[in-house]
Amino acid sequence: MMLNINDLQARVEEKAILKGINLQINPGEVHAIMGPNGSGKSSLASVLAGRESYEVTGGSVTFDGKDLLDMSPEVRAREGLFLAFQYPVEIPGVSNMQFLKAAVTEHRAHKGLPPFTPKEFLAFVKEKQQLVQFDSQLMNRSLNEGFSGGEKKRNEILQLAMLEPKLSILDETDSGLDIDALRIVSEGVNKLRSKDNAFLIITHYQRLLDYIVPDFVHVLYNGRIVRSGTRELALELEEKGYDWLKEEMHLQEPVQ
Amino acid sequence: MTNTLTSPIIAQLPGVFEQHLSDRKQAEPASLLTQRDEAFKTFMLKGFPAYRTEEWKYTNVAPFLQEAFSFDTTTTVANTTVEELLKAAIPAGLDAYTLVCVNGKFQKELSQVPAEADVQITTVSAAIEAGAYAPHFNTEYDYKHTFEDLNTALFEEGMMIVVKKGASVDKPMHIIHLYHHSSPLFAQTRQLWVVEEGAQAQIIETLVDPASNNAVLFNNNVTEIVTEATANLQHYQLQTALHHVRIVHQTRVHQHEDSVYSHFAFIMSSAAFTRNNIDIVHVGEHIETNLYGFYLASEQQLIDNHTAVHHAKPNCNSNELYKGVLLDKAVGVFNGKIFVHQDAQKTNAFQQNNNMILSEGAMVYTKPQLEIYADDVKCSHGTTIGQVSEEALFYLKSRGIGEAAARNMLVHAFAYDVTAQITVPAIRKYIEQIADEYLDTFANN
Structure with missing residues (x-):
């Protein structure tokens, strides 16, 4: 098993956000997490990546057998966990190229590999750039600065391609994308799928799952996974919305 | 409120x-001696700048003037020692002429100078003797800083550079100000640079006061600069001195x-105290002035940059950008004045x-000032004080870049507009x- 989330609980400030998540992901699998706004989808992504504003209050997460929660965000990344941000950050003054080089060098060092020579690095960038159809003009620009929504998301996928993670978490990668951009991003992800890596796709809509077909779909509601199934579950949600789920759940929740 | 500075130096x-x-009665012209005398009287009347007066509101110079200073800059130092120190002061890959001053005095035999047809470099005493000095020296303009008066009264030596009319100096000139002393030294150094009509030059300055001196250096330097019509001068100050150095540098x-x-101005030193004054006066039209600064301050350092641009004539541009990063318990002061005359x-x-504060104990006092007396102008000023963006830091870390490297990257990005x-x-x-x-030193402490 690659990722084992066991009864994970977390809060932001005083507010409990995750209330006991259980999820297992094996190599080669694509899992989708769906759910209404505010259900905790993005919080789960943030907690797994190690965002400091979240405090884990219970449960455990192992990643390839190691305690994930014990690692700093940079170590999680070097161990092979990747988060594609819902809102990629703009950093004026840091060039995209310089940033990618620093990240790749750290990953290689972690594996005991020497840094790429400039020539090797350029060849590597070029190969990955083509894979995700990333405009080479954007390479020497400041990181994400002035990029369109689609360019930012494509840049996330480019980073994913370059860092070759074991587990990629895509946090609402489809938000703010038009249909063409969505297709390009999805094609990039599909090309990167293999029997050795896994994806956790967080999305509000079914649409993305037409392009990246998941093996499993989970519904997150109020900090818990309330239902798991196959791709059909996503279609059912698309058809019926989330309201039926809310009603069903409220009956089960104790009156507060 | 007055606050009299007490120091044995008074x-x-x-x-x-x-x-x-x-000592100078024989060597110097009467006019210079008179100027020295007047400057000294003015200085004694005003004294060292009192803490909390407007110009020194956040900068208390008193703690830096308590040693039993010597004013004697005469020294002999072995050439081999000098050469070693020079090597360390020259940035890797810099192809430049090297002009060496020891305790303020230009040392021709240690220097590699440009062709004399392009640039004339002499000691101040030689320039005084030749009569080339007076026309540009201590030029009258409404306000002189206190330390400037003290310098005029007491300066011993220095360097005069004249970039000849129409000359375009092929390489930058790197001036290395080397100090050699074994007891606390109060050095008044003086420079006068004239870039004649149509001439172009780049001048880089570095101050070296090696740890082996083992005593405080207080350097009160005045550099007077004239750019004649259509001249172009780039002036780089690389302030990288060690902890025992205290600096008051006046550029006029x-x-x-x-x-x-x-x-x-790049202030990335360990010097306990740095005060840079830059005063620019426009005496013609269609002038361009660019002032760029980047300062890094840590531990208990005090770094104070005061600039003033006097727009006295129509159709001139000035552009100023200073950025600072404050660490530990360092204090940064910025005061920028723009006067647009009628x-x-x-x-x-x-x-x-713009300032970035990386430690809880660090502070910055910043005051941009604009005084406009004309009615058809475009002026703006602004200041910010902020921190490293946590979101940006997390983004970099989430890609495997370590905390310290990520922080460095963001500081470089912050400085980028200047560098x-x-x-x-x-x-x-x-x-x-x-x-x-x-x-890195900060991160490892």
Whole structure:
């Protein structure tokens, strides 16, 4: 098993956000997490990546057998966990190229590999750039600065391609994308799928799952996974919305 | 509120000055001796700047003046020692002429100078003798700083550079100010640079006071600069001195029509105290002034940058950008003044000071000031104080970049607007490398 989330609980400030998540992901699998706004989808992504504003209050997460929660965000990344941000950050003054080089060098060092020579690095960038159809003009620009929504998301996928993670978490990668951009991003992800890596796709809509077909779909509601199934579950949600789920759940929740 | 500075130096000064003057009676023209005398009287009347007066509101100079200072800059130092120190002071890959001053005095035999047809370099005493000095020395303008008066009264030696009319100096000139002393030294050094009509030059300055001196250096330097019509001067100050160095540096520039003066101040030292004053006066039209600064301060350092641009004539541009990063318990002070005089219509004047505070105990006092007396001008000024963006830091870390490296990256990015203006690649590399080392030291403490 690659990722084992066991009864994970977390809060932001005083507010409990995750209330006991259980999820297992094996190599080669694509899992989708769906759910209404505010259900905790993005919080789960943030907690797994190690965002400091979240405090884990219970449960455990192992990643390839190691305690994930014990690692700093940079170590999680070097161990092979990747988060594609819902809102990629703009950093004026840091060039995209310089940033990618620093990240790749750290990953290689972690594996005991020497840094790429400039020539090797350029060849590597070029190969990955083509894979995700990333405009080479954007390479020497400041990181994400002035990029369109689609360019930012494509840049996330480019980073994913370059860092070759074991587990990629895509946090609402489809938000703010038009249909063409969505297709390009999805094609990039599909090309990167293999029997050795896994994806956790967080999305509000079914649409993305037409392009990246998941093996499993989970519904997150109020900090818990309330239902798991196959791709059909996503279609059912698309058809019926989330309201039926809310009603069903409220009956089960104790009156507060 | 007045606050009189007490220091043993106050009682010492009249005797020092009297001796100084009598030593020079034979060598210097009467006019210079008179100026020295007047400057000294003015200084004694005002005294060292009192803490909390407007110009020194956040900068208390008193703690830096408590040693039993010597004013004697005469020294002999082995050439081999000098050569070793020089090597360490030259940025890797910098192809430049090297002009060496020891305790303020230009040393021709240690220097590699440009062709005499392009640039004339002499000691101040030789320039005084030749009569070339007086026309540009201590030029009258409404306000002189206290330390400037003290310098005029007491300066012993220095260097005069004249870039000849129409000359375009093929390589930058790197001035290395080397100090050699074994007891606390109060050094008044003086420079006068004239860039004649149509001439172009780049001047880089570095101060070296090696740890082996083992005693405090208080360097009160005045550099007077004239850019004649259509001249272009780039002036880089690389302040990288060690902890025992205290600096008051005055740069006073008179710009004539169509000239360009660009000043780059990089303060990445361990010096306990740095005060830089830059005063620019426009005496012609169509002038361009660029002032760029980047300062890094840590531990208990005090770094104070005061700049003033006097737009006295129409159709001139000035552009100022100072950025600072404050660590530990360091204090940064920025004061930028732009005066747009009544005649100075069609002035474009921009000023910006941005600060990044990386430690809870660090502080910055910043005051951009704009005084406009003309009615058809474009001026702006602004200041910010912020921190490293946590979101940006997390983004970098989430890609495997370590905390310290990510922080360095963001500081470099912050400084980028300033470092990108450097036109000498070796200097840019040097600045970025020193900044890295500086931040690494901070991260490892």
